[in-house]
Amino acid sequence: MSVAPLLRKIFLVDLIKGLSVTFRSQHPDELITEQYPLERPWIAERYRGQPRMAVNPDTGESLCNGCGACALACPEKLITVTSDRDPVTKKKYMTSYTYDVSRCMFCGLCQESCPTDCIELSQDYEMALYSREGMTLDRVRLEKGPEPTEYAR
Amino acid sequence: MSNSNFYDDAPVEAPGKTFLDSTEMVLNMGPQHPSTHGVLRVILKLDGEKVLGTECVIGYLHRGVEKIAENRTYAQFNPYVDRMDYVAAVSNGLGYCGAVEKLISAEVPKRAEYLRVILTELNRLASHQVWLGTHALDIGAITPLFYTFREREEILKIFEKYCGARLTTHAFRIGGCQYDAYEGFDREVLAFCDAQDPRLDEYEELLTTNRIWVERTKGVGILSAEDAIALGVTGPVLRGSGVRWDLRKAQPYCSYKDFDFEIPIGLTGDTFDRYVVRIQEMRQSLRIIRQAVAGLPEGPIMAKVPKVLKPPVGEVYHSIEAPKGELGYYIVSDGSTQPYRVRVRPPSFVNLQALDVMVRGRLVADVVAVIGTLDIVLGEVDR
Numbered sequence: 001m002s003v004a005p006l007l008r009k010i011f012l013v014d015l016i017k018g019l020s021v022t023f024r025s026q027h028p029d030e031l032i033t034e035q036y037p038l039e040r041p042w043i044a045e046r047y048r049g050q051p052r053m054a055v056n057p058d059t060g061e062s063l064c065n066g067c068g069a070c071a072l073a074c075p076e077k078l079i080t081v082t083s084d085r086d087p088v089t090k091k092k093y094m095t096s097y098t099y100d101v102s103r104c105m106f107c108g109l110c111q112e113s114c115p116t117d118c119i120e121l122s123q124d125y126e127m128a129l130y131s132r133e134g135m136t137l138d139r140v141r142l143e144k145g146p147e148p149t150e151y152a153r
Numbered sequence: 154m155s156n157s158n159f160y161d162d163a164p165v166e167a168p169g170k171t172f173l174d175s176t177e178m179v180l181n182m183g184p185q186h187p188s189t190h191g192v193l194r195v196i197l198k199l200d201g202e203k204v205l206g207t208e209c210v211i212g213y214l215h216r217g218v219e220k221i222a223e224n225r226t227y228a229q230f231n232p233y234v235d236r237m238d239y240v241a242a243v244s245n246g247l248g249y250c251g252a253v254e255k256l257i258s259a260e261v262p263k264r265a266e267y268l269r270v271i272l273t274e275l276n277r278l279a280s281h282q283v284w285l286g287t288h289a290l291d292i293g294a295i296t297p298l299f300y301t302f303r304e305r306e307e308i309l310k311i312f313e314k315y316c317g318a319r320l321t322t323h324a325f326r327i328g329g330c331q332y333d334a335y336e337g338f339d340r341e342v343l344a345f346c347d348a349q350d351p352r353l354d355e356y357e358e359l360l361t362t363n364r365i366w367v368e369r370t371k372g373v374g375i376l377s378a379e380d381a382i383a384l385g386v387t388g389p390v391l392r393g394s395g396v397r398w399d400l401r402k403a404q405p406y407c408s409y410k411d412f413d414f415e416i417p418i419g420l421t422g423d424t425f426d427r428y429v430v431r432i433q434e435m436r437q438s439l440r441i442i443r444q445a446v447a448g449l450p451e452g453p454i455m456a457k458v459p460k461v462l463k464p465p466v467g468e469v470y471h472s473i474e475a476p477k478g479e480l481g482y483y484i485v486s487d488g489s490t491q492p493y494r495v496r497v498r499p500p501s502f503v504n505l506q507a508l509d510v511m512v513r514g515r516l517v518a519d520v521v522a523v524i525g526t527l528d529i530v531l532g533e534v535d536r
Contacts, residue, residue: 109229
């Protein structure tokens with residue numbers, strides 16, 4: 001063995017080099033771990049989370065016109081829309097709407113297909129449940145929107 | 154290593170021999186072994202610690218993605234491709250969208266192509282960071298994992314801001330991109346690139362000269378260039394063996410010919426060379442991202458694509474250079490809204506075949522190193 005590698009071995013040069021990287025990241029500003037339930041993570045504006053349906057803020061009416069484009073666009077066929085036609089105005093309107101989130105993969109194809117921007121994927125992500133039962137959202141739940149959980153220590 | 158004779162006298166399996174000798178034994182590695190990166194099961198035939206042969210048992214994560222494609226429209230299948238190589242979901246989307254665009258002969262706008270390049274190269278960095286962290290962890294170096302995942306988090310934040318999801322992004326649509334760059338996208342990407350360069354040096358400081366790392370990787374899992382080509386291996390595994398083959402240069406797609414970058418190659422084809430190749434690739438990716446951000450043109454991001462996609466009857470094969478190798482999509486259209494057949498050529502599945510060649514005659518501990526260096530994702534192997 002030549003001298004230089006031997007000296008490196010004796011003085012543990014590679015160990016010190018590695019540890020110097022570790023010590024460079026010791027400053028409290030470098031901490032990146034989020035204390036999740038206490039500290040809410042940052043969520044992007046375009047985040048695709050729990051679905052919700054928009055209502056007209058002035059009248060409280062659903063924006064949905066019952067066209068069923070979202071039901072057609074959904075790859076997993078999770079959306080069921082039923083509609084009826086108004087006998088007077090001959091306009092289509094939505095009668096019921098269900099969204100099964102248990103198999104949803106949040107691809108966002110439903111919100112892209114919606115002509116009235118009614119169905120959208122909101123920023124709520126805390127949707128875990130113990131069973132699949134409560135995962136089929138009806139129109140009331142969808143219009144109410146997500147209810148974020150508050151945690152207290 | 155000094156006792157090189159130990160490796161040389163590994164007996165070649167006699168043809169037709171079915172029973173084990175009294176000194177041989179069979180060991181199941183996986184499917185729950187932490188260093189098989191998922192649910193890979195490797196049946197090892199051992200003589201003491203020496204590996205006489207391997208057999209991979211796959212299919213634990215089979216979800217029938219190719220069959221699902223036959224029951225979905227072209228646009229509906231797009232989110233499923235993200236679930237194959239979930240570490241590099243953006244690359245999967247690029248390959249699939251590119252294949253369908255070839256099928257319908259759609260011209261993707263320049264801005265969309267540049268956005269695609271930026272995101273795909275960011276994804277390549279993220280994929281290589283996962284690889285580096287877990288590969289080093291398998292071999293015993295726990296520290297790089299923390300740093301690589303810290304930087305990957307920044308990439309995932311850019312993805313989340315851009316398309317709303319971190320892992321299974323569904324970032325591209327057939328004909329272009331659904332989302333335009335958000336406010337401050339270029340600034341954030343460039344800031345990430347500038348911060349990433351010294352961090353790559355940090356990874357190298359931790360590993361490249363580290364004695365344990367060098368002894369665990371140098372000369373381990375050697376794959377000669379002839380073997381690599383014969384096995385159909387692609388990506389960094391092929392380039393580590395010294396073959397200068399990169400689809401971004403060989404068959405430029407998605408505006409890659411606009412960018413100036415190099416293809417790093419290894420010399421001997423051992424685990425250390427593949428490590429060096431991937432680290433260099435990350436530097437080249439940063440170079441591409443910088444050029445793409447600087448030259449990001451204005452304009453539309455979506456080509457004129459009909460709402461109901463009915464491609465003409467025909468077939469198409471389109472392949473891209475994913476972080477793990479050549480990712481190809483073969484689509485047969487019968488003229489209806491749904492594909493007649495979709496076949497995926499996943500890089501991990503093909504690269505996994507090299508495992509036997511690389512570990513035969515080596516030690517059990519080297520199997521862990523070699524599985525790590527092949528950089529497989531079982532979601533892609535099994536589909």
